[in-house]
Amino acid sequence: MCHYIYQTVWESATEVEETIKRIQAHKGVMGVVIVNHEGIPIKSSLDNATSVLYSGLIGQLTEKARNVVREMDSTNELTFLRVRSRRHEILIAPDREFILIVIQNTTD
Amino acid sequence: MCHYIYQTVWESATEVEETIKRIQAHKGVMGVVIVNHEGIPIKSSLDNATSVLYSGLIGQLTEKARNVVREMDSTNELTFLRVRSRRHEILIAPDREFILIVIQNTTD
Numbered sequence: 675m676c677h678y679i680y681q682t683v684w685e686s687a688t689e690v691e692e693t694i695k696r697i698q699a700h701k702g703v704m705g706v707v708i709v710n711h712e713g714i715p716i717k718s719s720l721d722n723a724t725s726v727l728y729s730g731l732i733g734q735l736t737e738k739a740r741n742v743v744r745e746m747d748s749t750n751e752l753t754f755l756r757v758r759s760r761r762h763e764i765l766i767a768p769d770r771e772f773i774l775i776v777i778q779n780t781t782d
Numbered sequence: 783m784c785h786y787i788y789q790t791v792w793e794s795a796t797e798v799e800e801t802i803k804r805i806q807a808h809k810g811v812m813g814v815v816i817v818n819h820e821g822i823p824i825k826s827s828l829d830n831a832t833s834v835l836y837s838g839l840i841g842q843l844t845e846k847a848r849n850v851v852r853e854m855d856s857t858n859e860l861t862f863l864r865v866r867s868r869r870h871e872i873l874i875a876p877d878r879e880f881i882l883i884v885i886q887n888t889t890d
Contacts, residue, residue: 727853727854728854731850731853731854732850734846734850735846735847735850738842738843738846739843739865742839742840742842742843742865743865743867745835745839746835746836746839747869750867750868750869750870751867751868752865752866752867753866753867753868754864754866755863755864755865755866756862756863756864756866757847757850757851757860757863758860758861758862758863758864759851759858759859759860759861760858760859760861761855761858762858
């Protein structure tokens with residue numbers, strides 16, 4: 675039983691690594707960060723300071739977007755958020771436990 | 783001079799109306815709202831209560847996104863925001879004076 679659980683966890687961790695690598699390989703992708711719901715980065719391709727800054731700010735923005743969607747219609751739910759700026763575009767996929775953040779270049 | 787100004791304002795107002803109608807004609811578009819930077823709707827294809835609710839909430843979210851982009855890089859600027867939910871997608875184009883909001887159906 676324990677073995678099975680460990681194996682599943684291990685396989686998930688490998689899958690996460692693979693997914694990050696796959697996204698990272700796309701043209702224009704500057705960084706990939708996975709954040710938990712406390713706004714703490716648990717996986718990142720960026721340096722530590724940038725990961726912490728981005729996770730905190732994007733975590734707050736995602737929470738705000740989630741609330742706005744619910745206040746507009748209490749039966750509705752946020753599924754995806756895109757923040758485009760002059761320098762880059764941030765793609766945010768919120769899940770139950772984690773938030774996947776992809777930062778890509780818009781100047782390409 | 784005064785005539786010229788009135789004519790320009792009038793032409794702009796007509797252009798705004800035309801733009802709203804053109805967007806509104808797209809398949810899946812549920813509503814178009816133009817909001818000023820105080821979060822007050824100045825043009826809308828939705829009913830009054832919905833326009834006021836959406837303008838306030840989306841105005842706040844846009845302000846938050848603007849700040850997040852600036853805090854990540856003080857020389858950067860928000861250009862576009864997309865909020866996708868299970869029921870609809872909100873497209874937000876912030877301009878200097880106004881915010882253009884388009885709500886479209888995601889179930890189509």
